[in-house]
Amino acid sequence: MLIEVNRLSKSYTTFQRGHTFKETLKSLFHRKTIEVPAVKGISFQVAPGEIVGFLGPNGAGKSTTLKILTGVLHPTSGDVRIMGYVPWKQRKSYVGRIGAVFGQKSQLLWDIPPLDAFYMNKAIYSIPQDEFEETLDELTSLLDVHEVIRKPTRQLSLGERMKCEFMMAMLHRPQIVFLDEPTIGLDVIAKENIREFIGKMNRRGVTFILTTHDLDDVEQLAGRVIVINHGEIVFDDSIVAMRSFVGGGKMVRMLTEERFPDLNMPGATVVRMISPHEAEIELDTGVIKINDFFARMNGMCTLLDMSVQELPIDRVIKQLYLTKSP
Numbered sequence: 001m002l003i004e005v006n007r008l009s010k011s012y013t014t015f016q017r018g019h020t021f022k023e024t025l026k027s028l029f030h031r032k033t034i035e036v037p038a039v040k041g042i043s044f045q046v047a048p049g050e051i052v053g054f055l056g057p058n059g060a061g062k063s064t065t066l067k068i069l070t071g072v073l074h075p076t077s078g079d080v081r082i083m084g085y086v087p088w089k090q091r092k093s094y095v096g097r098i099g100a101v102f103g104q105k106s107q108l109l110w111d112i113p114p115l116d117a118f119y120m121n122k123a124i125y126s127i128p129q130d131e132f133e134e135t136l137d138e139l140t141s142l143l144d145v146h147e148v149i150r151k152p153t154r155q156l157s158l159g160e161r162m163k164c165e166f167m168m169a170m171l172h173r174p175q176i177v178f179l180d181e182p183t184i185g186l187d188v189i190a191k192e193n194i195r196e197f198i199g200k201m202n203r204r205g206v207t208f209i210l211t212t213h214d215l216d217d218v219e220q221l222a223g224r225v226i227v228i229n230h231g232e233i234v235f236d237d238s239i240v241a242m243r244s245f246v247g248g249g250k251m252v253r254m255l256t257e258e259r260f261p262d263l264n265m266p267g268a269t270v271v272r273m274i275s276p277h278e279a280e281i282e283l284d285t286g287v288i289k290i291n292d293f294f295a296r297m298n299g300m301c302t303l304l305d306m307s308v309q310e311l312p313i314d315r316v317i318k319q320l321y322l323t324k325s326p
């Protein structure tokens with residue numbers, strides 16, 4: 001196995017603050033510590049060549065896990081072996097074998113062109129000149145950034161910058177790349193470019209572990225999904241298995257000529273009124289078929305427009321928890 005994680009836990013120690021002014025003042029002199037359990041004994045393995053999507057709501061423990069796997073954080077307990085390394089113990093040699101892209105944090109330097117930053121990485125990772133040039137040419141063509149890498153980073157669009165962040169992470173030809181929200185804030189085209197690039201690199205044997213809130217990222221890329229909630233793994237399988245596990249839910253958006261009618265249909269729940277004439281409805285297709293739902297709606301009002309989409313990731317995950325709770 002490429003990655004082995006066994007009973008990994010991480011708790012943060014923070015100081016308790018008071019709610020009132022008096023309590024806050026008191027806490028300055030008598031600091032009370034509290035333990036925040038962020039990751040609670042998770043175990044999983046990743047084989048070479050996998051793309052694993054790490055999903056979960058805010059505060060679930062995804063970033064904490066990723067920080068431990070990249071060697072940035074020490075865990076409180078548990079074992080991690082990645083390509084034979086213990087990330088936080090053999091950090092120096094380990095980082096030469098992995099890459100990381102954090103959507104919210106840049107590894108480039110604001111005032112200099114990405115190309116100059118790439119040369120800095122060449123020195124840091126001691127990449128031989130011919131290997132560096134070969135990889136640089138290849139990545140520049142794949143991402144179509146011939147001009148972009150020569151402009152100062154601050155002049156780049158977010159999509160252009162993300163392409164350069166990926167180059168920065170891949171120049172030393174890592175076997176595993178960790179991605180934290182790699183498509184956050186990108187437009188549809190830029191997202192597609194990044195996903196295409198990840199797919200191509202994966203076909204060449206690079207393993208990717210990514211956290212994301214974008215279900216399209218995992219649907220288009222990840223063969224496997226690990227869902228984490230309150231620091232525990234609640235699901236570890238394919239996205240197809242995840243959808244079938246929670247049943248077939250759909251999100252329907254409808255615009256009606258009249259005021260949107262009161263729905264009194266089992267399996268159909270209005271989750272948001274966009275205007276008095278437009279609503280978002282969550283359908284439990286195990287209870288009501290899409291066909292039957294439309295037929296009943298047609299009998300109740302005049303439909304002007306509608307769209308049907310997969311449930312957003314947060315809804316799927318929420319359903320997953322509901323299904324899994326006793």
Ligand SMILES: Nc1ncnc2c1ncn2[C@@H]1O[C@H](COP(=O)(O)OP(=O)(O)OP(=O)(O)O)[C@@H](O)[C@H]1O
Binds near residue numbers: 057064
């Ligand atoms: N440095 C820290 N000190 C104290 N608590 C922390 C620290 N970092 C994270 N936490 C807490 O640990 C828990 C897990 O946080 P983490 O950032 O790993 O979640 P996440 O799944 O990545 O969330 P998000 O999707 O919002 O990025 C949260 O309760 C968070 O408040």
